[in-house]
Amino acid sequence: MFRFPSENSLRYRVAVALTTFSVFIVGTLCIILYFVSDNIEEEHIEQVIEMEMDHLVQRYQKHSDFIFQVGLHLKSYVIHNIDDELQIPTYLRGLNAGYHRIYYGLENFHVLVRTDKEVKFLVAYRIALHQQRLSKLRVIILFSWFAVVAITFVVGYLLAGVLVKQVTDLADRVSTLATGNVQTGLLTQPDMDEEVAQLAQALDDYQIRIKRMLQREQEFTANISHELRTPITTILTSCELLEASSDVPSRVQHRIKMIESAATRMGEQLQALLFLAREQSLGVTEPVAIAECVYDAVEPICTEIYRKRLNFEVNIAPSVTVVLNRQALHTTLMNLLRNAVQYTENGFIRVDFNNRRLSVADSGIGIEPAYLPLLYERFFRGSTQGEGLGIGLAIVKRISDHYGWRIEVDSTPGKGTTFHIIFP
Secondary structure (H helix, E strand, C coil): CCCCCCCCCHHHHHHHHHHHHHHHHHHHHHHHHHHHHHHHHHHHHHHHHHHHHHHHHHHHHHCCCCCCCECCCEEEEEECCHHHHHHCCHHHCCCCCEEEEEEECCEEEEEEEEEECCEEEEEEEECHHHHHHHHHHHHHHHHHHHHHHHHHHHHHHHHHHHHCHHHHHHHHHHHCCCCCCCCCCCCCCCCCCHHHHHHHHHHHHHHHHHHHHHHHHHHHHHHHHHHHHHHHHHHHHHHHHHHHCCCCCHHHHHHHHHHHHHHHHHHHHHHHHHHHHHCCCCCCEEEEEHHHHHHHHHHHHHHHHHHHCCEEEEECCCCCEEEEEHHHHHHHHHHHHHHHHHCCCCCEEEEEEECCEEEEEECCCCCCHHHHHHCCCCCCCCCCCCCCCCCHHHHHHHHHHHHCCEEEEEEECCCEEEEEEECC
């Protein structure tokens, strides 16, 4: 089945190039035939009149008393005197010897006049049939031109498909390659044309470089993850041991809590940064209790909520569950809730869930409309209030895109912000 191609496709451009060439060549030939046919038809008319004139003169020389014939298209006359002249049609009178074109009403006559010993011979030829035939020929020429153009485009498109098939096959194989699982020589085939083989070899070399780069990146992230997680774990363990000691003053206990909170937050940021760098899944999907996940995510920032005396509301029934990735939801809620606490000095933070829409609302400073297009950019911060690296919303957006969630935001400067996560 023929499918009209896109203007950006290589097949379309090859077909258009071939069609343009055919338009030029065939069009030139048609134009030549168009004008030459007129000359050929004119010569044919003159030849008919000449033959009829010769026949008329010969018959008169043999039988001077013969009666000349007047037909619908061809009229022959022998004029001896003025009386004979008056017997012929008015538009043929008074013509001198030679070739004449006479237009009478809508009719077109070609007239040949010859004199011999004071006798005038006149042959008039009505060329309506020739004009009709010439008009039909010109219509056929124009129709043939358009038909050849259409046929050339279709045939050119089909031929172009054969020419670019190796390129499209190569594109299909490239699209099926899994990142990080590149095999040397996978794209290069022995039956390829020379130019396509060069392209495939260049892609193979490029994929090899990508594989090596990914291997180095994975090794680096694995090493940095290990090197950073180890001291964080050590800090958290030491904090737990110090908290368990009975002889630690309350003031020191407060400092230990601060160190533990900072270490926990550092571990969470490390996990988020690794997710951004690797773009890998955070685990399997399972039924998750939304309310429970909200309470787990808000636990590390409860101290800040109490300090600011914010009203924290969770309007979600404990029985409400959704099949999704728990770690992904936890990370998303943790970033949204932390942002809400950072940019809210008084009022409330409210979490709702309705019709597969999870909403995190606050009564904070809001977001300026000019900042909304940049909201999910890495390291972008719309305000100097609070702490952070400016990657929280970037992580939320990346997780949402990865799992097919849709994220929306409603914000009014000075009145608060509401983030919505819509699950599929």
